[in-house]
Every structure is written in C-alpha cells, then in structure tokens.
Amino acid sequence: MTAPIETTGSAAEAQPEAVLSGTQGERIEGRSLGRIAWNRFKKDKVAVVGGVVVILLVLLAALARPIEHLFGLDPNQFHQDLIDPNTSLPKGGMGGMSASHPLGVEPKFGRDILTRILEGSWVSLVVAFGSTILSNVIGAVLGVVAGYYGGRVDTVISRLMDTFLAFPLLLFAISISATLQGGAFGLNGLPLHICVLIFVIGFFNWPYLGRIVRGQTLALREREFVDAARGMGARGPYILFRELLPNLVGPIIVYSTLLIPTNIIFEASLSFLGVGIQPPQSSWGGMLSQAVNFFEVDPQYMIVPGLAIFVTVLAFNLLGDGLRDALDPRSR
Known part of the structure; x- marks a missing residue:
C-alpha cells in the first residue's frame, strides 16, 4: 500500500481565508421572489414592449379629459x-x-376621430378594469373558500360556478343593458351605462377565476405552512386571507391581464350592438357600429377604432404571457 501523497505549501492547501480574499468588502444579498420574477420578465423583450404600451394606454385614458380641456378639444363638436x-x-x-x-x-x-378615440379610451378601460376587479374579488374569495373547506361547501360553490357558466352571457347582458337604459338605482346616462356594464361583465365572469383559485388552493392547503398555521391555533378566516390568498397573487395577476382584453372586447361588442355606451358619448364599439354604413366608401372610419381595440388587446395579452412565464417558469 502506498502512503497518501502529502502536499505542503502548494495551492492544494488553499485556506478558506485565501479563497474568500477576493470577496472581502462585498455584501451577499438575497433576492426575493418578486425580484427574481422581475429579472425573468425583463428578459422577455416582447412582454416588456407590451407592458410599455399598456402603461401608455392607461396614462392616455387617465389623462383623456384633462388633455381635452387643455387643448380645447370636444369629441362631439x-x-x-x-x-x-x-x-x-x-x-x-x-x-x-x-x-x-x-x-x-x-x-x-x-x-374629429382622434378626439373621439381619446374619449373612448377611458370608457373602455374603466369598464374593463372595473369588471375585472369585481370578478376577481368574487372569484378569488369563493374559489379559496371552496378549495380550503371542501366537502359540501366545495360542492355548493362548484355547482354555482357551473350554473353561471351555463348562462348565455351575451344574450343576458343584452337583455339587462336594454332594460336599464332609461334609469335605475338613482343613476342615469353615462354613469348608469358604465355601472351596468361593469356589473354584467364582472358578475358573470367570476367562475373562470374561481376555478383557477380553487384548483391552486387544493394544492396549497396540504403545504407545511398551512399545517403550521393550524398547529398554532389559527382559524379558517386567518388561514384563508393571511396564508392562502397571498400565495395566489401571482395566478390572479396573470389571469387579470388576460381577462382585461376580453372585457374590452365584450364592452365593444355590447356598444356595437347598441346596448352598451350610448351616443353621443364616444366608445370604440359605438364608432365601429356607426362606421358600418360608410365602410365601403370611407374605410378609415372603421380601421382607426378597430386598430385601437387591436393594439390594446394585443398589448395586454403580451403582458399577460410575459407575467405568466415570469411568475411560473415551469409553464413554458
């Protein structure tokens, strides 16, 4: 048997202090899950472009009325x-x-078409964001309750989801919007039309998010942090809203960015059919409806609002795809 080879005074005997000598003075910082997701998102150039376009559209819609007053623009002149x-x-x-x-x-x-496009932008985004928030609140709460408690609670909520999904939403929205055109709940005119659209679109779209949240909750309720919360004496509401829902923010955000463009198209469809936003208030769907009679001789009047809807929906979809890949890289 040969004796082990001993090395003295060589690089083989490098001490830990020597190895770490080049890192003296540097702090090793941990990265949060949000920062990791942000770094992934920045690498997706298409999603970044979509996000920039979405931010510009939101700013344009938020500043539409101030811009009109500043430059003396009147969409109905x-x-x-x-x-x-x-x-x-x-x-x-x-x-x-x-x-x-x-x-x-x-x-x-x-x-002026540009002024009417600008005026219609805030209407579409207000309806889209408002209905998305409403459907997300209802869907997230009922979905997490169904997934966590299971049993009869899950059965009742799941059958309620199936019932809402069975509704012919477009026909139901047309009937409700047409019935409430004159006035209701102390509202009339534009505020009434916006509130009706937000209620109809948001209230009947919550089962889609509810199913996603329920499925995620079924997996999360078996995790160690939920067992630890139960062991410390936490009750159901605390676990639902302090332990489970914060871990569902990622899927909810991703689904929201994909639901907003759907709601924009739905609002434009109702306005196109004459049961959404009523003239003289400008809306992208209403502009398309009025352009039908002049499409063959003046196609520009239909192309411009059509492009506005197309760019907005595409930007939100690109942003949603990028967020989905950033928050859940396994989905690729």
Whole structure:
C-alpha cells in the first residue's frame, strides 16, 4: 500500500481565508421572489414592449379629459364645413386628414376621430378594469373558500360556478343593458351605462377565476405552512386571507391581464350592438357600429377604432404571457 501523497505549501492547501480574499468588502444579498420574477420578465423583450404600451394606454385614458380641456378639444363638436353635403363624406379624400385632424373626421357629422378615440379610451378601460376587479374579488374569495373547506361547501360553490357558466352571457347582458337604459338605482346616462356594464361583465365572469383559485388552493392547503398555521391555533378566516390568498397573487395577476382584453372586447361588442355606451358619448364599439354604413366608401372610419381595440388587446395579452412565464417558469 502506498502512503497518501502529502502536499505542503502548494495551492492544494488553499485556506478558506485565501479563497474568500477576493470577496472581502462585498455584501451577499438575497433576492426575493418578486425580484427574481422581475429579472425573468425583463428578459422577455416582447412582454416588456407590451407592458410599455399598456402603461401608455392607461396614462392616455387617465389623462383623456384633462388633455381635452387643455387643448380645447370636444369629441362631439361638428365640423359640417369639412363634409361634402352631396355625399356626406369628408372633403378632400383620405378621410379628411389634415394638420388639425391627423386621423381625419367621421362621415356625415365631421367629428374629429382622434378626439373621439381619446374619449373612448377611458370608457373602455374603466369598464374593463372595473369588471375585472369585481370578478376577481368574487372569484378569488369563493374559489379559496371552496378549495380550503371542501366537502359540501366545495360542492355548493362548484355547482354555482357551473350554473353561471351555463348562462348565455351575451344574450343576458343584452337583455339587462336594454332594460336599464332609461334609469335605475338613482343613476342615469353615462354613469348608469358604465355601472351596468361593469356589473354584467364582472358578475358573470367570476367562475373562470374561481376555478383557477380553487384548483391552486387544493394544492396549497396540504403545504407545511398551512399545517403550521393550524398547529398554532389559527382559524379558517386567518388561514384563508393571511396564508392562502397571498400565495395566489401571482395566478390572479396573470389571469387579470388576460381577462382585461376580453372585457374590452365584450364592452365593444355590447356598444356595437347598441346596448352598451350610448351616443353621443364616444366608445370604440359605438364608432365601429356607426362606421358600418360608410365602410365601403370611407374605410378609415372603421380601421382607426378597430386598430385601437387591436393594439390594446394585443398589448395586454403580451403582458399577460410575459407575467405568466415570469411568475411560473415551469409553464413554458
């Protein structure tokens, strides 16, 4: 048997102090889950572009009324001098585009399209965000309750979800919106229309998130931190809202970014059918409805609001896909 080789005074005997000598003075910082997700999200350039577009759209919608007042814009101002009385089309071709009206004017009335797009942006986003918040609150609460308690509670809530999913939502929304057009609950006009749309869209869309939250809760309720909370004497409500729901924020955020564009399209569909936002208030769906009669002779009036809906929905979808990959890399 040969004796083990001993090395003295060589690199093989490097001491821990020597190994760490190059790191003196540096602090080793841990990274939170949010920071890790943010680093993943930044690497997805497409999602970042979508997020930037979403931020710009939200700012534009929030500042729509101040911008109109600042520049003296009126979305309902007629410019009959720009309309040919014989054809009801904008004069000069190109949809009446000029320095004063960069996107042209609408046929027959001559209202500025850019101003009406700006005015319609905040209506669409208010309805989309409001209905998404309503459906998320109902879906998250009922979903986590069903998943945690199980048994009869889960059965009742699950059957309630199936009932809501069985409703023909579009026909139901049309009937409710048409019934409440005159006035209800002390509201009328634009506030009533917005509140009705938020209620109809949000109240009947909560089962989609509810199913997702219920499935996630079924897995989380068996985790060690839930058992530890029970062992410390925590009651059901504390576990639901302090232990389980904070761990469900990621899926809820991702689903919200994918639900908002769906609600934008739904609101535009109802306005297109004449049971959503009513004229003279501008809305993207209402503009598309009015453009149908002039599409063949003046397609620009339909293309502009159509592009506004397309860009908004695409931006939210790209942002949602990026957030999903960042918060759950296993979903790739």
